[in-house]
Amino acid sequence: MTSKNCDNKLFLLDAYALIFRAYYAFIKNPRVNSKGINTSAVFGFTNTLFDMMKKEKPTHLAVVFDVGETFRHKEYKEYKANREETPEAIRIAVPYIHKILEALGIPCLWKEGYEADDVIGTLAKKAEKEGFTTYMMTSDKDYAQLVSDHIFVFKPASRGNDIEIWDVEKVKEKFEVQSPSQIIDFLGMMGDSVDNIPGIPGVGEKTAKQFIKEYGSMENLFAHSSELKGKMKERIEENQELGLLSKKLATICTEVPIDFNYESYTVDNPNIDEVIKIFEDLEFRNMIQNFQKTYNIIAENEKAEYVKGVKPSASAQISLFEDEVVQQAEKSDRNTLSNTEHFYQLADTPMAIKLLLDKLHKQKIVCFDTETTSTDSMLAELVGISFSYEKGKGYYIPFNPKDKENTQKLIEIVQPFFENESILKVGQNLKYDCKVLRKYGLEVKGTLFDTMIAHYLINPDGRHGMDILAETELNYQPVSIESLIGKKGKNQNLFSMVPLEEQKEYAVEDSDITLQLKNKFEPRLAKDNLKKLFDDIEMPLMRVLTDMEWEGINLDISALKEMSKELVQDILRLEKEIYSLAGDEFNINSPKQLGDIIFDKMKLGDKPKKTKSGQYATGEDVLLKLAHKHKIIDLLLEYRQLQKLKSTYVDALPDEVNSFTGRVHTTFAQTVAATGRLASNNPNLQNIPIRTERGQEVRKAFIAKDAHHKIISADYSQIELRIIAAMSKDPTMISSFKRGEDFHKSTAAKVFHIPLDQVSREQRSHAKTVNFGIIYGVSAFGLSEQTGLSRSESKSLIDAYYEAYPVLKQYIGNQVNIARKNGYVETLLGRRRYLPDIHSHNSIVRSHAERNAVNAPIQGTAADVIKIAMIRIHDLLKEKNFQTRLLLQVHDELVFDAPNEEVKEISQLIKTTMENALKIEVPLVVDVGVGQNWLEAH
Incomplete structure (x- = not known):
């Protein structure tokens, strides 16, 4: 069996190297689906596989696994003895990966008694004889010893760096050897802590490279050991046997008894139905699209050409089985609108709307959803409102965004429903709907139930979008907006042009699904003791955030423009100083040119670090380490800081001013941070610089409404330390806080x-x-x-x-034990953080979970405290008819806009309310400041 074809491109994947790499890439933020399965390893591995296939287009492909002990364990029983046990998440992932590969038609290979390295090495050498070009896909450096003119190491992209392909020259350069085969001697000399290969005591990487240069091999080193001196001579002569054993352990065997059946490695059409089923089970929605792209779906406009026998464009990369992809996807066992019994009605006449409203007023629970022209609630116009109060049934009232008069009439008709406080109103992301309706003078009154927030409390690390919740909770695939308005789409404005019947189906389906989700989540909230948190904090907070986002904050655009001019001058001044010190003009923003100046010309670094592309690394971490060597480094750091300040904040913020209100309206995300903290986006006002003097100037541009108002800033002092003191009950910490001491000084x-x-x-x-x-x-x-x-x-x-603080130390240990026992930890108010890796045998994974076991309740309780304060202050302002408005929440700080005559009374009200938001043994302390702008107040 021969295949002398230089076009054959074989990829051999080191399974476990890629699986572990994928798992640890997500270690700080693991992907966990609704069933509680950590899918990080499966997701990362599959994504890497598809990415490689799309870019490299291999003709042949196989994935190689390790199985059990190998001949090396017989040679040296301590081989790999120091390795941690495989994390549970990886053990769970491997069967899924096997299933995916089987469904894709990609062979899984292994050989008892041998490692994946050996199987890959053997197949690569056999493939070379058959005329194949082979790429060994791995992150393991040991494979470098196999590299030849037709065998390469293919290192996948990581940490923002592109893929690396090691050819013979690259290996020689990287390891400072004359031939890739010398990598075996190099590894044998220095050993390998990962595989527990002992090496020669006292010989590290630098010494090993020097020995390779001078002697070429380990055996030749031993033959000339008499030339060495002192301690090194003794070590080399005393450890020859250990060195030769290490070399043997480091040698990849290329004579594994395995056949090279290249015909079975061809990249063929997959079992589409099975692939989609697995991805759906894992909740990999986007992976299905990635899968279809990887296997080249035929573009509609090129199908006809293909049928006529015309070869399609290379860019299309057309496959013959697109129709099968579509057909098999439609055969999925997930329910859809087309195979689910439903009764959705259009209410588009005055009589129909009146009858619908009569029905709605008789209900105790009604779900509603708005359809609009934009995802920006401040710009959105109503296209329609859907309602559902029974599974499978719903109604849709269409609006014409261009007919303002008729829209206002419809608003007046539906207004009594939204103001009826006896009806519990359900929705998904209700804050958006409430803001849209407010534009039309509608206030949504009564008790609210937001399914997105409910799911966030139940599974804080999960995804909370309606589509994914429908799929995972109801086994239902909703109609996509793209299918209605076309892929150009995601332009929601086009939705108003969709035929009414299709609008109705899409819109009512949303309300129908959301109502079903509410019925699933409500008992789970009660079961997990989260109902009080949901009812008393999260849902009332949603109303507070609605008001804050609606209010917005005033921005001094002229001050920012002036600041921008000053920054331009400062940046130009810094440029001149940098050029003067460098003795040359160059592009400061070019890492390559900057690296050449500071390392080649100015010789500022010893053995400067290089990037994968071969140019000098010039990141902030690199420059900071050189700061003591030359004044130019401080100037470069300042230059970068001012450039970022100008582009990210000073020049960008004026573009965020709403054209209708003249104010900046951020959106507070309530369901993002698993700890319970709020996030801010579009724009992010929680990241406004504060640590540098120039950065602080940006806060100066956030100003009061007018000359008759002031900005009030109220900030909790050391709230997390106070909370951990109270939660741990450490008497020394508590005493220090009660005495009002400077806690950091007291600790010192x-x-x-x-x-x-x-x-x-x-x-x-x-x-x-x-x-x-x-x-x-x-x-x-x-x-x-x-x-x-x-x-x-x-x-x-x-x-x-x-x-x-011995009691604090005991508390930390207790928290870890609680997490091990329950699988989660809680804040003082019952907010949960699930820690599935707390029992992991892998120390890195386990320690990360243990840190969260301590940190999450503290951060979460701090988040709960400020939320309670926000709700109480908001209610007091309304109750007493104050004109002061809460504008921003930034970590532990609240920002208000207050009329001058209310400032004194409101400042005291804010301080008292915040300090008494939650009664704990340690006093909460709030610092309140007042000013014409945010900087003055802070």
Whole structure:
């Protein structure tokens, strides 16, 4: 069996190397579906596979797995003995990956007694003889020893870097060897901690490379050991047997008894039905589209050409089985509108609308949803409103956005329903609907139930969009907006042009599904003791956020324009200074040119780091380490800082001003952060700079309504430290806060064993870092990086901290135990954070979950406290008819706009309400400031 064809392109994938890589890529934010399955490894592996197939278009493909112990374990029983047990999430993932590969028609290979490296090495060498070009897809450096003119290492993209392909020259350059085969000697000499290959004691990477240059091989090194001196000579002569064993362990076997059946490795048409079924089970909605793109779906406008025998354009990459993809997808066992019994009616006449309203007023629970011309609620015009109060039934009232007079008449007809406080109103992302209706003078009154928020409390790490909830909770595939308005689409304005019948089906389906979701989620909220949190905090907060977003904040555009001019001048001045110090003009924004200047011309770095593309790395982390070497580095950092300030904030913020209101209206996301914290976007006003003097100037542009108003800023002082003191019940911490001491200074006195009045500024700073670091599980290494202390000094500081606060240390241990027992931790008010990796045998994964076990209840309780304060202040302002308005929530700070005559009374009301939002053993302290702008107030 021969295939002497240079066009044959074989990819051999090292399964576990790619699976582990995928899993750890999501380690800080794992993908967990509605069934609680961690799908990170499956998702990442499959995505990497499809990405490679689309870009590289292999003709042949196989995935190789490790199985059990190998011949190396017999040679050396400690081989890989230091490896952590495989994380549960990966053990769960592997069967799914096998199923996906089987459905795709991609062979899974392995051989008892051998590793994936050996199987891949053997097949690569056999393929080379058959005229194949082989790419070994892996992140493992050991494969470099196999590289030849027709065998390459293919390293997938990671951390923003592009793929790497190692050919012979690349291997020689990277490892400083004369031939890839010398990689075996290199690995044998220095050993490998990952595989627990001992190597030669005292020989590291640098020494191994030097020995390879001088002696070429391990055997030749041993033959000339007499040329060596001192301790190294002794080590080499005493450990020859260990060195040869290490070399043997590091050698990839290319004689595995496995046939190269290249015909079975061809990339064929997959079992589409099975692939889609697996992806649906895993809740990989977008992966289905990725799958179709990978296997080249025929474009509609090119099908006819193909049928006529005309070869399609290369860019289309057409496949013969697009129709099968569509047909098989339609055969999915997921319910759709077409195969589900339903009764959706159009109410488009005055009589029909009147009859509908009569029905609605008789209901206790009604779900509604608005259809609009835009996803921006401040710009959106009504296209229609749908209603549903019974599964499978619903109604749709269409509006004509261009007919303002008729729209207003319809608004007056539906107004009594929205103001009827006896009807519980259900919706998905109700804040959006409430803001849209407010534009027409409609206030949605009565009790509300938002399914998006309900699901967020039930599964804070999940996705909360209606489509994904319908699929995962109801096994239902909703009609997509793209199918109605075309892929150009996502232009929602086109929805008003969709025929009424199709509008009705799409719109009422949303209300119908949302009502069904409400009926699923409500008992789960009760079961998990989340109903009070939902009813008393999250739903009332939704109304508060609606008012805040509607109000917006005033922006001094002229001040920002002036600031922009000043920044231009400062940036030009910095450019001149940089050019002068560099002795040359160059593009400061070009990493390549900058790297050439500071490393080649100015020689500022020893062994400067390079990127994958071969140019010098010039990121902020690199420049900071060089700051002490030359004044130019500080200027470069300042230059970048000012450029970012100008482009991201000073020049961008004026574009965010609403043309109708003249104010900036951010959107607060209530269902994003798993801890319960709010997020801000479009624009993000929680990231307005505050740490630098120039950054603070941006806050100066956020101003009061007019000369008769002031900005009030109220900020919790050290709320997370106060909460952990209260939750841990550490008497020393509690006492310090009750006495009103400077807590960081107090901590410094305890850990450095000195009187309070002798604490230096630096010691207080170190204590502050530890105080906040403990909440986030800081390690000695992490503390060392933040403070500049040595690791041993940092460890001593952490040990001294726990000696000072022993009850806190016990509390941290208890929190981890609670997480192990329950699988989740809770805030003081019952908000949950699920920690599926708390039992992992992998120390990295487990420690991440353990840190969250401590941190999540603290952050979450802080979030709950400020939410309670927001609700109470909002209610008091309305109840007492104050004209003060709450505008922003930024972490632990609230920002208000108040008439001058209310400032004094309101400031006290805000402070009192915030400090009494939640009664805990430690007093909550709020600092209140007043000014004509945000900076003055803060």
